[in-house]
Amino acid sequence: MQENNEGYTLSAANRVYSNVGFQMKKEFLKSVKDNFSSEVEQLDFSKSDAAAKAINSWVEKTTNGKIKDLISAGECSYHL
Numbered sequence: 001m002q003e004n005n006e007g008y009t010l011s012a013a014n015r016v017y018s019n020v021g022f023q024m025k026k027e028f029l030k031s032v033k034d035n036f037s038s039e040v041e042q043l044d045f046s047k048s049d050a051a052a053k054a055i056n057s058w059v060e061k062t063t064n065g066k067i068k069d070l071i072s073a074g075e076c077s078y079h080l
Contacts (some may be wrong), residue, residue: 015039019043
């Protein structure tokens with residue numbers, strides 16, 4: 001969603017991340033798409049550096065570079 005008004009732009013973006021191999025019901029995936037105009041992306045959270053990099057890259061691109069390094073690798077670490 002994007003709106004322009006007097007030189008300002010308001011944008012909203014959503015994305016759901018889950019661990020690789022985590023199975024989600026089709027109804028949930030449809031709900032994410034229909035209600036949040038979003039997708040689910042699976043990442044390997046056991047590789048926390050790569051997971052954080054993927055998420056931060058998406059956030060930076062989606063916010064036109066206004067938000068960088070939203071999360072750290074430690075926040076993406078996967079614990080059994």
